[in-house]
Amino acid sequence: MAGILGTLAILLVLLAFIVWLVIERQFQGRPGNQLELESGKWTITTREPQHYVIEGEPSLVNLTRTLEIMVPEISVDTQLLSGASVEGIKVTTSLVSDHEDADARPDNYWFAYIVKTAQSTGLKVKVDIQGPDLSRLKAVWVKINYLTYGPEGRIPKMGNVVVPLKYPDPEAPQNWKSTPKADVLPIPTHLLGPLDSPIETVKRYVEPYAKPGDIVTIGETPVAIMQSRWRHPSSVKPGWVARRICYFFMPTSSLATACGMQTLVDLVGPVRVVYAFVVGAIAKKFLGKAGMFYVLAGDQARLIDDVTGTLPPYDQFIVLGPENPDQIVKDIYEATGLKAAIVDVNDLKAVKILAATPDTDVNLIRSALLDNPAGNADEQTPVVLIHPKS
Numbered sequence: 001m002a003g004i005l006g007t008l009a010i011l012l013v014l015l016a017f018i019v020w021l022v023i024e025r026q027f028q029g030r031p032g033n034q035l036e037l038e039s040g041k042w043t044i045t046t047r048e049p050q051h052y053v054i055e056g057e058p059s060l061v062n063l064t065r066t067l068e069i070m071v072p073e074i075s076v077d078t079q080l081l082s083g084a085s086v087e088g089i090k091v092t093t094s095l096v097s098d099h100e101d102a103d104a105r106p107d108n109y110w111f112a113y114i115v116k117t118a119q120s121t122g123l124k125v126k127v128d129i130q131g132p133d134l135s136r137l138k139a140v141w142v143k144i145n146y147l148t149y150g151p152e153g154r155i156p157k158m159g160n161v162v163v164p165l166k167y168p169d170p171e172a173p174q175n176w177k178s179t180p181k182a183d184v185l186p187i188p189t190h191l192l193g194p195l196d197s198p199i200e201t202v203k204r205y206v207e208p209y210a211k212p213g214d215i216v217t218i219g220e221t222p223v224a225i226m227q228s229r230w231r232h233p234s235s236v237k238p239g240w241v242a243r244r245i246c247y248f249f250m251p252t253s254s255l256a257t258a259c260g261m262q263t264l265v266d267l268v269g270p271v272r273v274v275y276a277f278v279v280g281a282i283a284k285k286f287l288g289k290a291g292m293f294y295v296l297a298g299d300q301a302r303l304i305d306d307v308t309g310t311l312p313p314y315d316q317f318i319v320l321g322p323e324n325p326d327q328i329v330k331d332i333y334e335a336t337g338l339k340a341a342i343v344d345v346n347d348l349k350a351v352k353i354l355a356a357t358p359d360t361d362v363n364l365i366r367s368a369l370l371d372n373p374a375g376n377a378d379e380q381t382p383v384v385l386i387h388p389k390s
Contacts, residue, residue, distance in 0.1 A: 033148040034063040035071065035115060037159025039194045039228070040122075044165070052129040054140060054163050057098070061120040070149040072112040076125055079141040081162075081191065081312060089131030095144070098122030112149075127163075137165045139191045141313045158232055162193035162313060174209065182368040182388045185209060186381035194228040198328050199335045201226075206385055210338055215365060215386040219374065220303060220344045220354055221310050222382035223322040230317040231263060233307060238262040241270040245277050254306035254318075263318050267300050276301075299354075303344065311378050325355035333357045345369050347376045364388060 038059050046053035062069050076095045080086045096104040099113060099121050115121050127140060144159040168188040177184050187205050198218055206216050224230065238258035246261040254260045265273050280293030294301045303321025310319055322328065325342040332340040341356040343365065351366045365386065374381045 032064075032152040033069055033150040033155045033157075035069040035146075035148045035150075035157070036061055036063060037144055037146070037157075038120075039159075039161045042161060042163050042195055044163075050130060050132060050134060052127075052134055052137075052165065054127040054129070054142075056125040056127075056142065056161060056163070057122060058125065058144065058159065058161065059120045059122045060115055060146065062115040062117060065118045067151060068117055069115050070112055071110075071115060071121075071146055072149050073147040074110050074123075075145050076127075077143040077145065078127055079143070079313065080129075080137055081139045081141060082136050083138060084136040086131075086137070089129060089134070089137075091140075092128045093142075094126045096124050098124050135166070139164045139166070139193075139313075157235060160230075160232070160313075160317075161195070162191060163195065164190040164193070166190065168205075170208070176387075177373050179368050179371070181364055181390075182386050184368050184373045185385040185387070186374045186379065187383040187385060188379070188381050189383060191380065192222050192226055192382060194226060196226050198223055198226060199332055201383065202332055202336055202338065202340070205383055206338065207336060209385055210336075211387065212337075213388060215339045215341065215360060215388075216332065216336075217341045217343045217365060217369065217384045217386065219382045220322050220325070220342050221305055221314075221319055223325065223328060223342055224303075224319050225310075225314055227323055229320040229323060230314060231320070232317055233259040236262050236266075236318065239265065239270065241265055241273055245273065248277070248281075254304045254309060255301065257306055260304060260306040260318060263304055263320065264297065264301055267320070268298050273297060302352075303354075311380065322354065329355050329357045341365055343369060345372050345374065347372050361388075 038061055040056060040058040042054060042056040044052060045055050060071060074095065076093045078091050078093055080089060080091065094108065096108050097110060097113065105111065113121060125142065127142060129140065140163050142161045142163060146157055148155045148157055167190045174185060189201060189205050192201065202216055210216065236259040239262060242262035242265050243258045246256055246258050249256040255264060276293045276296035279296055283289040283292040300321050305319040307318065308315050322342060329340040329342060332338060339357045339360045341360060342354040344352040344354060349370050351369045353362050353365060356362055368386045369384065374384050
């Protein structure tokens with residue numbers, strides 16, 4: 001009798017825990033201060049040796065369909081990214097409203113504004129850079145800090161735009177590398193960001209070197225960055241599940257921090273994460289089968305890159321895996337005629353192909369990328385062109 005009661009007690013506890021997770025998931029799914037910044041159009045309107053002016057037209061979008069969100073405060077900061085010292089370079093910024101239903105104040109004061117349900121409002125941002133030699137600058141990271149006021153109270157948020165200022169020299173020597181089955185060319189690009197797209201990147205940097213039968217590969221992290229699938233840890237609110245489970249992962253894992261794990265929880269839900277963790281632990285302990293957590297938690301569990309996982313300034317962010325990679329390679333093929341693949345490659349000779357156009361030789365891709373020709377540091381070569389030898 002005691003054994004039966006003990007078993008029932010355990011089952012009741014497990015049932016209560018599952019019910020609690022479901023309730024938490026439902027609560028997390030409720031609309032809150034879901035006001036996000038979209039990058040919009042950015043243009044370098046002045047480009048002189050000692051003077052750059054960058055103008056942008058981002059927008060604040062209310063993603064809820066039932067709630068209005070207020071924006072009582074907003075400001076803009078910048079960070080210059082350079083291959084050399086930025087001493088002597090001065091940056092000034094301005095930000096004014098661009099509402100359809102209200103004029104900007106002449107003193108540029110931001111008056112508290114209500115963004116209606118499922119609506120958006122515009123901004124105009126100007127970045128003025130002056131200095132003795134601006135050719136060393138790679139990009140300017142524009143941080144738009146705004147305060148939302150709504151169902152969840154006052155919540156500070158930050159929208160981020162990376163505007164490239166320097167582009168590779170098209171006349172630079174090509175650095176082809178030979179492998180047993182193919183020649184490969186790591187192709188440098190400007191610092192890619194949400195202002196770019198995979199198709200335009202291939203057209204600009206790959207088409208000048210490509211021949212019929214070649215395969216173009218793009219790293220999964222640059223694709224995700226171009227899709228704006230990156231989150232600053234300050235916007236992540238770790239819950240009970242993330243704060244506990246993250247301790248059971250290797251320190252080098254992107255899921256070993258509360259924010260990294262919470263990012264996965266936000267994507268697939270706490271119930272699935274707990275289920276994957278419990279079943280994965282049992283499979284490893286009693287069946288000697290490791291890695292079941294990643295199988296059960298879904299592809300994003302392997303693809304999330306936590307802070308420090310990529311090159312600046314994205315090393316400050318949590319980068320998710322790309323969305324719909326199969327459609328991306330299909331679009332590249334239709335736009336350029338080149339077979340394409342989205343890949344995840346590291347220096348440990350691990351090559352994972354997330355997506356490839358039909359009839360593409362995936363074994364050839366694995367062989368060509370085995371030694372990670374694009375590098376795993378600050379090379380800024382997210383695209384690799386593969387030219388089969390036979």
